[in-house]
Amino acid sequence: MIAYLIRRILYAIPILIGVNLLTFALFFVVNTPDDMARMQLGIKRVTPEAIEHWKEQHGYNKPLLVNRGVKGIGKITDTIFWQKSASMFVLDFGFSDDGRSISREIYTRMGPSMAIALPTFIIGLLCYVSFALLMTLFRATALDIAGVSLCVVLMSISGLFYIIGGQFLISKLWHWVPISGYGEGAFKFIVLPVVIGVVSGIGSSSRWYRSIFLEEIGKDYVRTARAKGLSELRVLFTHVLKNASIPILTGVVVVIPLLFMGSLLTESFFGIPGLGNYTIDAINAQDFSIVRAMVFLGSLLYIAGLILTDISYTVVDPRVRLT
């Protein structure tokens, strides 16, 4: 298993370089260093000298990928790409284009992102699996049809509608929790985003889990369990759920590390100072330093999630070996 993990980690290096290169290319196709300087300096009384000076200060006065003006390794290292990317491989994210420490921002914003994402994830998973099991239990009955119809309706509604509707009903009309914000007594601020996060995911997730359970319920071991006289509840919760773990884990474990990254829409609408919000702000402000750091972190966490998924297979199914 150790050899497998080392191999996977080594595979990650070219993937991360590729992701970095792609981010770099996409960003600089849309924005030039001059555009970035103007965005930072504003539009009033900005002279060409000020733009050149900003570029020099922030290291954007170099060639993008290849520096033909120098010799040797400098052709590669004396470029924007190298200067902005190399340090990230030792997790040194440097400073944003407005001079703030990116690592510090990530550190402070991780908490609020997790405060929303983790409960949404755990409560959501419990709800979705339970609801899916319930539909499976009453499969091919009016209850199942009603459940599936409800899922279709819920998954057809835009996420934004849940947010605005939830804010209107729960905060504005019923005055249960603050409409947005984050701070002291964080619980009251995270209730609404978590509820909305869970409700908005019921439709698609429950249907997906239902299909997994339905596939399992037709297998021989389930028939055997029933023949032994086990109750339907026991069959579902003890046997089907356990055997359906592999497909569930495939989708679930991979997202666990990504919970750090937060949610772009939810954080923006609820004023949660998380990493999702940070990324959106950076894209709007054309802050390449933050964008590349966040994409790098996202890729890294995704790779970590995939490795964790593989490991989790060995835990739930002893037949699986990582070699």
Place this chain on the structure above:
Amino acid sequence: MTHSGNFQLHSRAMNKNLTYLLCFLLCACDVWNNPYPAQDSGKSILYTAFTERPKHLDPAQAYSENEYEFISNIYAPPLQYHYLKRPYQLVEQAAASMPSVTYLDEHHHVLSATATKIAYSVYEIHIKPGMRYQPHPAFARDVNGLPLYLHLTTSDLRDIHAPGDFLHTGTRVVTALDYVNQIKRLADPRLHLPIYGVMSEYIVGLKDYAGTLQQVLKKHPDEYLDLNRYPLLGVELINDTTYRITLQGKYPQFAYWLAMPFFAPMPEEALRFYAQPGMQARNLTLDWWPVGSGPFYLSENDPNTRMVLSRNPNFNSEYYPSEGSNSDKQAGLLADAGHSLPLIDQVVFTLEKETIPYWNKFLQGYYDASGISSDSFDQAVQVNVGGETRVSDEMKQQGITLSTSVATSTMYTGFNWLDPVVGGSSLRATKLRQAIAIAVDYEEFVSIFANGRGIAAQSPIPPGIFGHHEGSAGINPIVYDWIDGQRTRKSLAQAKRLIAEAGYPDGVDVKTHQPLVINLDTTATGVGNKSRLDWMRKQFDKINIQLVVRSTDYNRFQDKIRRGDTQMFYYGWNADYPDPENFLFLLHSAQAKVAHGGENAANYSNPEYDQLFEKMKNMENSPERQIIIDRMVEILHYDSPWLWGYHPKNYVLQHNWLHNVQPNVMASNKLKYWRVDASLRDSLRLDWNHPVFWPLWIGGVALVLVFAGLRRALKRREDMK
């Protein structure tokens, strides 16, 4: 004590505890949606919001409105705008008196203000003695009087994330040297200095000073840059409370700059403190944690959530103004005359990026004042047949009041003077532009797209600025007639006649027989802007011109403007100071965007206009200046290099517990004048935000029923098996 006595005592104690518990529960149940800590109720705190995090809080670098919202209340430059007087008038802030100005010729002989060959203007500024800085660790000293935190190492900063994390703070008296220090910083090559370009033209020696600092930084890149070691020719320290600034020529508008934080005092201790290693990595910079002598200091800086200004305990140099108009007096704006400022203890700014939560929190009483987004306009404001705006009945019931003011801004549509079709001074192009100016009905635009919050502009100069005329004298005669005491837009027939005279009868070029097509460049994209752009197309359709809207992203748009690769474009300007020069320079050829990278985005050029501008720009407001401005505006009307667009109106709603709110579009340091009746706010918040319980009961019952139903269904199923 008997057993029963003991019991009674216990019983009484229990009752008391139960009462406390009940009270606590009731209090806790009273308001669930309060986003602020319960212990803040009853305190003199102003609650407001910001929609965009400020990029800079360093007074040498900050320039935008959302940055000034904070630093204007933290720093105290020499001057400020009188809070109540209109037209806007400069008064002392940190200065003990208004600066005295001496005019000199090139041999440094004193001249009168009206002299023609003024080579230098010397501003002598006396600051109030005894003003003190906010408490800050940069000023902390040990028992021997030596700075406590000047030789910190990275490990010393391990648990430090904000200036408040240091154990000790200190303060000191503000001196004239601090003001001199800040002016020198305006040439610091390490900083982005938005006004360096303008100031280097005026402050004697500033350009050379920037060169000197550049050389020093090249030689000693890692050393602390001690500005005291390098004198600046145009800035002279006289004594602890007096300094002089020498300008090239005459520049009366300089006084307005003295009301901006660019000219606030900067203590050397703060610069040295933040220059220490490890500070920037912890976001401990002057750009993040200002050090000022104004009425407030930044006590909490988390621009991702909230920023808090707290009363500077060392501030005692200002009082609420006692002069104002009769209407100010009637509105109660002089009730606090003579009171020591600030009138509130704290200002809590919460980040609200979305308008819906912002608006709803205002209605729930969690923000003390709010602007009005287009989505909420109909809910907030009613417009009667006379065009008078007032708050809706719903708002009135909540005690909300409305105040309006015309912004010192202008939103215009420019014609690119370099374009062969719409640009230039030829009669053909002029008539074409004039025709378009008549056809594009900005009154309609303001009514439809700005909910009436604006006034159609007649020239670049907005109301309230010297040079602006009201009534018949102020109309643009190319576009309007004055009929029955009213401004009336000229008919489309006249526009069509002009189009025909320009060589495009019915919108067809007589030379090429091709329909006339004009391109409009804009950053407006998406469904939200479609109706505006469709409206604009319709305006051009009225005179048979085809308008092609070229929507593009911000970067490409700016690039096109810089290269002059446009025909028409949307643009705007927000004044730095209330002087006509700050608007009319937008059409001065020396400011042409393509040729000089300046602010004249239309690249307009007219020698007579330029000549008049040079003459007018440094004049004091006087009838002579007015005559020159009138002629300049007349030239602009005829040439029509812009569709003059509109001057936006600011609408601000406020709750009845907020006092002394007077619209003042020039001043950003208004918070010190505002007063909050916290007890009224608390009681109204309670009234407005009782939690609604019935959905909880219904939800609970429904949940029980569903579970019971499921259980029954399951049981029946098992039984059947």
